[in-house]
Amino acid sequence: MQQTHSGARGHNVVVVGTQWGDEGKGKVVDWLTDHAQAVVRFQGGHNAGHTLVIKGVKTALQLIPSGIMRDGVACFIGNGVVVDPTHVLAEITRLEGIGLDVRSRLRISESCPLILPFHVAVDHAREALRETSGAGKIGTTGKGIGPAYEDKVARRALRVQDLKHPERFARKLRELLDLHNVALGGYLRAKPLDYQPIYDAAMALAEQLRPMMADVGYELYKINRAGGNILFEGAQGSLLDIDHGTYPYVTSSNCVAGNAAAGSGVGPDQLHYVLGITKAYTTRVGSGPFPSELPMDEPGSVGHHLSTVGQERGTVTGRPRRCGWLDAAALKRATVINGVSGLCITKLDVLDGLPEIQVCVGYELDGRRVDILPLDADEILACRPVYDSFPGWSESTFGATRWDDLPLNARRYLERVQQFIGAPIDMVSTGPDREHTILLRHPYQA
Numbered sequence: 009m010q011q012t013h014s015g016a017r018g019h020n021v022v023v024v025g026t027q028w029g030d031e032g033k034g035k036v037v038d039w040l041t042d043h044a045q046a047v048v049r050f051q052g053g054h055n056a057g058h059t060l061v062i063k064g065v066k067t068a069l070q071l072i073p074s075g076i077m078r079d080g081v082a083c084f085i086g087n088g089v090v091v092d093p094t095h096v097l098a099e100i101t102r103l104e105g106i107g108l109d110v111r112s113r114l115r116i117s118e119s120c121p122l123i124l125p126f127h128v129a130v131d132h133a134r135e136a137l138r139e140t141s142g143a144g145k146i147g148t149t150g151k152g153i154g155p156a157y158e159d160k161v162a163r164r165a166l167r168v169q170d171l172k173h174p175e176r177f178a179r180k181l182r183e184l185l186d187l188h189n190v191a192l193g194g195y196l197r198a199k200p201l202d203y204q205p206i207y208d209a210a211m212a213l214a215e216q217l218r219p220m221m222a223d224v225g226y227e228l229y230k231i232n233r234a235g236g237n238i239l240f241e242g243a244q245g246s247l248l249d250i251d252h253g254t255y256p257y258v259t260s261s262n263c264v265a266g267n268a269a270a271g272s273g274v275g276p277d278q279l280h281y282v283l284g285i286t287k288a289y290t291t292r293v294g295s296g297p298f299p300s301e302l303p304m305d306e307p308g309s310v311g312h313h314l315s316t317v318g319q320e321r322g323t324v325t326g327r328p329r330r331c332g333w334l335d336a337a338a339l340k341r342a343t344v345i346n347g348v349s350g351l352c353i354t355k356l357d358v359l360d361g362l363p364e365i366q367v368c369v370g371y372e373l374d375g376r377r378v379d380i381l382p383l384d385a386d387e388i389l390a391c392r393p394v395y396d397s398f399p400g401w402s403e404s405t406f407g408a409t410r411w412d413d414l415p416l417n418a419r420r421y422l423e424r425v426q427q428f429i430g431a432p433i434d435m436v437s438t439g440p441d442r443e444h445t446i447l448l449r450h451p452y453q454a
């Protein structure tokens with residue numbers, strides 16, 4: 009239990025991805041929710057995709073916090089998240105369809121910027137233009153995330169609170185749509201959108217959203233004051249962070265742990281422990297540099313193994329993910345920018361049966377040795393990975409629940425990673441189900 013200057017008594021944990029997303033955060037968040045009274049999303053939007061497996065049943069979540077799968081846990085969407093009103097209601101309805109009570113447990117910050125249809129149109133048109141102009145696509149999820157964040161920063165966004173005021177909403181919508189239509193009909197070479205259907209659709213949803221609108225920062229403050237624990241659920245991954253990632257091949261929000269505070273309205277002294285989720289190898293969807301990437305096409309190759317055994321396809325877009333060895337030098341960057349307290353290694357079982365395991369421990373760049381991922385995407389592209397090699401293991405690690413049950417070579421591999429990164433491995437996830445977890449140090453008791 010923590011007592012801080014603000015008088016809060018809860019213990020709060022931040023969960024972030026340390027790679028390019030898809031590290032398996034959803035499962036870990038769900039597991040930790042056992043110890044939390046509230047789960048909060050603080051950045052991103054429905055570009056995220058979290059697949060949870062509970063007693064063998066799969067559920068995919070995009071915007072709604074993974075805490076929704078545990079009865080009685082309060083779920084919050086913080087101000088740092090961009091919200092597509094059509095999507096959020098569709099996701100709520102889908103979860104209600106499997107018997108979950110969502111509306112009484114979900115609260116959405118009034119300050120969240122809205123994603124509206126013209127953001128999606130701009131996102132698609134920009135990607136198409138980048139491709140035809142030879143600039144190369146970013147490979148976005150096409151959900152309008154970037155354009156919605158642009159409007160927020162330009163101080164012209166429509167926000168969730170505007171849905172409560174139809175006249176204000178109408179005026180702001182007209183101005184914003186005019187602006188985007190000029191771009192769409194002009195240099196983006198796409199079809200401008202009509203005002204009325206956008207207005208009507210938003211207003212039709214407004215009444216449903218209204219009871220869920222809240223002052224999220226203050227709600228969280230009260231939960232902490234009452235001794236409740238909060239879990240902050242990061243989306244995407246640190247290397248997709250708008251400032252610290254492989255710019256411009258990034259998403260448009262800060263994915264790092266520090267944004268858990270600004271993106272939900274709590275003070276930074278309320279972030280007590282940062283759990284970095286790390287897949288035992290590396291994947292990436294979309295474009296951008298990836299030094300330890302492996303070719304995946306040839307059956308029998310390591311890349312093919314990781315892709316097929318790991319079932320590496322995007323939850324949101326269905327695109328195949330690019331695969332490669334664990335990049336510990338990139339992980340070092342993530343550890344630095346997040347202030348990682350401990351790591352959780354996921355999908356270790358995907359490495360079972362490989363005769364040799366490699367870990368990228370640095371790069372050769374212009375004749376020098378570099379031990380941390382550079383900041384410039386062009387420099388990263390020029391990096392040649394330097395690998396440490398380990399003997400693999402033939403035993404199955406799937407579903408292991410104790411460290412001592414792991415094969416000796418698997419433990420050696422993990423110990424080397426931990427030593428290189430300088431952060432302890434506190435958890436290992438050995439399968440998709442809640443039970444498939446090795447706990448070394450509990451983030452809520454650290």
Ligand code: IMP
Nearest residue numbers: 029055056057147148149258259293294
């Ligand atoms: P956007 O977030 O849709 O703008 O996409 C920007 C980049 O982030 C693209 O490379 C996407 O593939 C990537 N991205 C966005 N969300 C996720 C995610 O949840 N997992 C993995 N990659 C993501």
